[in-house]
Amino acid sequence: MALDAAVGCTKPxxxxxxxxxxxAGVGKTSLAVHWAHRAAGAYPDGQLYINLRGHSLDPALSTTQALALLLQSLGVxxxxxxxxxxxxxGLYRSLLSQRRILVLLDNASDVNQVRPLLxxxxxxxxxxxxxxSLDSxxxxxxxxxxxxxxxxxSESVHxxxxxxxxxxxxxxxxxxQALADLCAGLPLALRIVAAQLSAHPDRTIAEHVxxxxxxxxxxxxxxxxxxxTAVAAAMELSYRTLPEDALRMFRLLALVPGPTVSRDAAAVLADVTPRAASRSLTRLTRAHLLEEYRLHRYxxxxxxxxxxxxxxxxxxxxxxxxxxxxxxxxxxxxxADAATGLITPSVSHHERKGCPTLASPTHLRASAEAAAWLEQERANLIAAVHRAADAGHPNMAWHLVDALRGHF
Structure with a gap:
């Protein structure tokens, strides 16, 4: 198990x-507490647990408040x-130096809250x-x-x-499976819907879906x-800790029509430089409100x-x-026009009348790079066509289709 390897159960x-x-809601506390119970034998002098309330409706514990509670747990x-x-x-670490103890610091907000308690x-x-992510x-x-x-x-259904x-x-x-899909694999959401169904044994799962x-x-x-315990409330507690540029980026990413977004697309969406977009996106990934699943893609x-x-x-x-x-x-x-122009230069496009333009679209240097961009953005481009049409922008919808004609 990852915690066994990271912490060590039988030796320092x-x-x-x-x-x-x-x-939020992914099961961090449940995993840590479950592992701590299982590993209790490796810590003959006991275990200390404290909820630091880093993301909570109640105020987060200060260093002095947390240390006072830990010292009292150690017998002071x-x-x-x-x-x-x-x-x-000094007293806390002196007392710990004489013992072998596991300290579980739950729900930490940042490194400054945690470091004095190590x-x-x-x-x-x-x-x-x-x-x-507590990178420091x-x-x-x-x-x-x-x-x-x-x-x-499969884990969700289990x-x-x-x-x-x-x-x-x-x-x-x-x-x-449909119920599990609605919960997006989030353990908190899965437990909530399971509790709802447990309270209504005569209701079918299909009806609940x-x-x-x-x-x-x-x-x-x-x-x-x-x-x-509400999923939205748990997300709100993570969201409200972010700086304003990251808050705005988090909101605007909801406007992306497809399932993923690149750094360059996020920069255009927020009307900031790629460097500024990277800072906001990094802050979101550190808060686990976004995942960088590939370099510069989220x-x-x-x-x-x-x-x-x-x-x-x-x-x-x-x-x-x-x-x-x-x-x-x-x-x-x-x-897309630039990409298909590199790949299929013989295919002509209609004049882009009535379409907004940008001063500096992404620069593509060769056909291989253009093909890679089109493949990465395929789902987003198709979704953009449908979103534009549904939102009452048929001009943009058919121009996007025309731009992709040579590629497809």
């Missing part, structure tokens, strides 16, 4: 720090806990869960990072089977009376896309959305 690890990172009476933060850190001795291990701990402390991703379709029972899943295998499809999915993925699961769509409609006015979409479609069209 070379780098006794493991980071379990991932997007509350009245004897030092007030000075540096004295707290044991500082090789015989003590620390496991940290965070929605942030990897660089300076040599921490091992384990990035959790969404479940694949989780539903665990909660609902094999007979119910086996009776409706196609509906169970239909109800979810006909409703606002994010509104339905919640447990009433527990606001932090994607996110469907529930995050729904959340971004909700935000862009709430915050960005119609004029700004139209302008951003116009820039993106102009970039698609001009770059």
């Amino acid at each position: 690890a070379e780098a006794p720090i493991a980071i379990v990172s991932g997007t 009476p509350s009245g004897s806990v030092p007030v000075d933060e540096q004295v707290q850190i 044991p500082g001795t090789p015989q003590n291990q620390a496991v940290i869960t965070s929605r942030d 701990l990897v660089v300076r402390e040599g921490a091992h990072r384990i990035a959790l991703t969404e479940m694949d379709p 989780l539903l089977r665990t909660v609902l029972g094999a007979s119910r899943i086996d009776a409706e295998p196609d509906a169970a 239909c109800d979810l499809r006909d409703s606002d999915l994010l509104d339905e993925l919640q447990v009433h009376g527990d606001p932090e 994607r996110r699961h469907d529930l995050l896309s729904l959340f971004a769509r909700r935000l862009v409609d709430e915050i960005e006015n119609d004029h700004d959305q139209t302008a951003a979409t116009g820039r993106l479609y102009a970039w698609y069209l001009q770059t």
